[in-house]
Amino acid sequence: MIYNNRIKHAIENDQVVLGGVAYTSSPMVIELCGDIGLDFVWVDLEHRGCSPFDSESLANLSRAAEVADTSLLVRLPGSDPDMIRKVLDSGIRNVLLPRVETPEEVRRAVKATKFTYEGEPGKRGGSHARTTIYGKDIENLRDVEDDSVCLGVMIETIQAIENLEEILSIPELGFVRTGPGDLSISLGIDDSSDPRIWEHREYLEETALEYDVPLSSGTVYYDGIEETVDAGYQIVTIGRDLPILRQRMQERYDAAVDGLEGLEYPF
Structure with missing residues (x-):
């Protein structure tokens, strides 16, 4: 079990990390x-x-990820503390919670990742799971885990926007x-590129920087990396496996078909 967390190390040292999306959830792609x-x-x-309760997967x-010296960032289906603990026990270090809306929900989730939280016992539990090398490192688990786990949240509803400052003020939010x-769905807007969505995004960026909470981006193409980092983003996604596979395979297929011009195809 390797406890190195590139994401947490970077954001704690004001550095930038670059990553990709594995829509396939394939160990080979990772x-x-x-x-x-x-x-x-x-x-x-x-x-x-897979299911977030599928420990083996x-x-x-x-x-x-450990074999290849990279870190996983796993988006969960929700903020259930039991689910968070289960995922962390498998060795995942970075979890992202979608559609959070209240500071109470976020505080409960953050507390589920900690053995000690704000000087008091957290809600993380001991285990004989992979994260302790199946019971070998139980004695060292508390300090190591609390230092290596990172939890982030997605702001996706108008309720979350309204509660943003309270959410971002929660200690240990990664x-x-x-x-x-x-x-856009929450606001009843058909187009996610609508100027009103961008206004909320700018508010999120400004408020996150004010509260010193690192920003994570969606997929950014190479010509937008500098602008994204300059805007304060530290966790930057630069590509997704399935779209890249589709694009490159389509290009090769089209080139192959062009190369067969004059021949009857399909054969």
Whole structure:
């Protein structure tokens, strides 16, 4: 079990990390991303992937990341403390909670990641799971885990926007990002690029910087990296496996078909 967390180390030292999205939730893709040099790999359990209670699948994803010296960033389906503890026991270090709306919800979730929280006992529990090397490191678990786990939240509803300052003031909140698609639905706006969505995004950016909470981005293409970092983002996603596969394979297929011009195809 490797406790190195590139994301947490970077944001605590005012550095930037670059990562990719593994929509496939494939250990091979995660290992490949690490070999490329990516600092983290995003895995989505809200809309796809395995169950957050599937410890074996999560452990295999975590092992793939460790082998390739990268960190996983896992979006969960919700903020249930039992689910958070289960995911952390598999060896995942970074979790992202979607659609949070109240400071009470976020505080409860953060407390579930900690053995000690604000000088009092947290809500994390001991285990003989992978995170302790199956019971070997129980004595050292508390200090190591509290120092290595990082929890972030997504601001995706008007209720969350209204409670933003209270949410961002919660101790030990690791990072924050917006979800323009769900936010547009919450506001009854059809287009997530609507200027009103951008106003809320700018408010989130300004408030996060004011409260010293690191920002996490959506997918940013290479020509927008500098602008994104200049805006204060430290956790930056630069690509997604399935769209890249589709684009590159489509380009190769189209080129192959063009190369067969004059021949009857399909054969």
